[in-house]
Amino acid sequence: MIEVLRIGLGIVWFTNLFFIVYPANNYFGDFSNVARSFAPVSFGGPGFPDYVASHPLFFSWLIAVVTGYLAVSLTFGLTTRIACFVGSFFSAVLFAIQIGTIFVFPGGTDVGEHPLYILISAVLLVGGAGQSLSLDEWIGTAWMRYRATQPTVRRPSVPSGWTGALSARTLFSYFIAGTLVSLAIGVGLLVAFPLPPTTSGPPPVMGPTTYENISINIAANGWPQYSPANFTLHTGQVIFTIVDNDSPMNWSGCPCPVMGTVGGVEYVNGTPIHIVSSDNVAHSFNVPDLNLAIYTPGANITQFTVDISRTGEFEWYCVVPCGTGTDPYSTPPMGVPGFMEGTINVV
Ligand SMILES: [Cu+2]
Structure with a gap:
């Protein structure tokens, strides 16, 4: 029964x-953009998702290699205990990093199952x-057979059946401790890459309410x-x-x-909305540093109000x-300045 569970997890x-x-998923090619799309929902702020997005080669391969190891190891029962x-x-670690999304969408993302995997x-x-x-x-049996054919010149001092050398209780303690440490590492990664600190000095004088009108149109090139x-x-x-x-x-x-607005809402045709329906999302306006x-x-027509308290250049x-x-x-136009990217200069 337990072996069926193991093989099942391996298949997952x-x-x-x-x-x-x-190939159609373009995992490696899209990695930066997907990581960046987590920036607005990361509870530690966009620092760590941005860091991952800017080191796609390392992080995409890290995830791919660990996934591959777990698939092979659990399915075929090779180094099961290590797996x-x-x-x-x-x-x-994955759970901690994406915990912000879980709270926003209960069970709605692929990270909701991680506690079950644990x-x-x-x-x-x-x-x-x-x-x-x-x-x-199979390897254990083969090794035993090989040992049996050898003349018993030197008895190994290792107790027979090394897989039982640690008690289940000790193993379980290591397991719990390691899992908690991993959770802490995940949270630590988020906290270690915080938002850029607000500029020091006297608090800026808040100006009057101003308006910014933007439109999204199809350009001549489509x-x-x-x-x-x-x-x-x-x-x-x-x-x-x-x-x-x-x-x-x-x-x-x-x-x-929706994040970072007054009241945490945007108004779509006048209706206040906290979470925009995936039925219709043509574009987004993300400013990680705000x-x-x-x-x-x-x-x-989407309207929202933002309190901007610091000056500087902000990428959207x-x-x-x-x-x-x-x-x-x-x-294109994804990532093309002047189309789906730009700079806000706050003075
Ligand atoms: Cu767009």
Whole structure:
């Protein structure tokens, strides 16, 4: 029974591995953009998601290699015990990093199952999984047979059956301690990459309420385009109006909580909204350094108010996959300044 559980978890990791290697998903190519799309919902702020997005080679391969190891190890029962530890620690780190999304979308993302993975790993470890239907068992038996054919010149001082050398209780203690440490590491990573500190000096004088009107139209070359993309604001309350003239678009992968506005809402055609429906999200307006995340439904008018208390240059970009090429996450106008990226100068 426990071996069935082990193989089942192995198959789950194989499906994750399949997602990674399936060419149409473009896992490696999209990695930065997907990581960046978590910035608005990371409870530690956008610092760590931005860091991951700017080191895509390392992090994409790290996740791919661990996923591949867990798939092979658990399914075939090779180094089962180590896989229980690795799998649990890996899940704990992922869970901690994405905990902000979980609170926003209960069970709505693929990270909601990680506590279950950790529990299954614990059960496999304590239950001594890997003792049948496994390569661990096959190798152990083969080794024993080989030993039996050898003349008994030197008896190893290692107690026989090394897999039982540590009691289940000791193992379980290591397991719990390691999982908790991994959770702490995940949280630590978020906290270690905080928002840029507010500039020191006297608090800025808040100016009067100002207005910023933006529209999204289809440019002559067929790309959707924010205009203006680069503009100047004054500190104080700014009331934005974004008229999105692009077509409505469904973005099923959307983590779309509104963040950083007065009241935590945006107004779509006058209706206050906390979480924008994935049924229609044509574009977004994300300013990580202001912790601002706005999603604009196509063929709608979105309004929101932001209190801006610091001066400086702030980058904004759209995280909604609106590229017009084969890969909507990475083809233009995604990431093209003047279309889906720009600079706000606050004076
Ligand atoms: Cu866009």
